[in-house]
Amino acid sequence: MEQYKQTNKQSISQTFRIQETFLNHCRREKINVVIQLFDQSIIEGLIVGFDRESIIVSSRGTQQLLYKTSVVCIKPFEELHLIFNEARRSPRSGVKYPRLVSHVPIGQH
Numbered sequence: 785m786e787q788y789k790q791t792n793k794q795s796i797s798q799t800f801r802i803q804e805t806f807l808n809h810c811r812r813e814k815i816n817v818v819i820q821l822f823d824q825s826i827i828e829g830l831i832v833g834f835d836r837e838s839i840i841v842s843s844r845g846t847q848q849l850l851y852k853t854s855v856v857c858i859k860p861f862e863e864l865h866l867i868f869n870e871a872r873r874s875p876r877s878g879v880k881y882p883r884l885v886s887h888v889p890i891g892q893h
Contacts, residue, residue, distance in 0.1 A: 800836060803852075807834045809864065816861040817841075821854050 810817055811831045819827045819841065827850070829843030839850045 804834075806858075806864070807831055807839065810858075810860055813862075815864075818857075818859045818861070819850065819855055820857040820859075821850070822856055823854075 809815070811833070814830055816828060816830060819829075819839075821827070827841055827843055827848065829841040829848075831839060832842045832847060833840040837852055839852060839855070841848050841850060
């Protein structure tokens with residue numbers, strides 16, 4: 785049981801490091817982001833700070849505190865390659881991420 789707790793703590797810690805890398809880069813480089821919340825609302829702005837539970841975004845002259853549990857997606861306006869050594873991979877000619885693999889709608893094979 786103790787080993788499970790230790791493994792779970794390491795997983796949570798690793799997850800936070802990925803978030804921290806991504807959010808910190810957007811904050812330091814002042815990259816505008818689009819944040820989609822669970823209620824489908826959209827917030828555009830700059831990340832000015834964050835911790836394990838929340839993100840502070842500067843948008844339209846005000847700062848907003850967002851809880852990470854309410855965030856569905858954070859999309860930067862610039863293409864980033866921070867995680868999984870994407871920066872070291874050779875660029876594919878003319879292919880942008882995400883790539884459309886099939887244009888056939890599901891259920892219409």
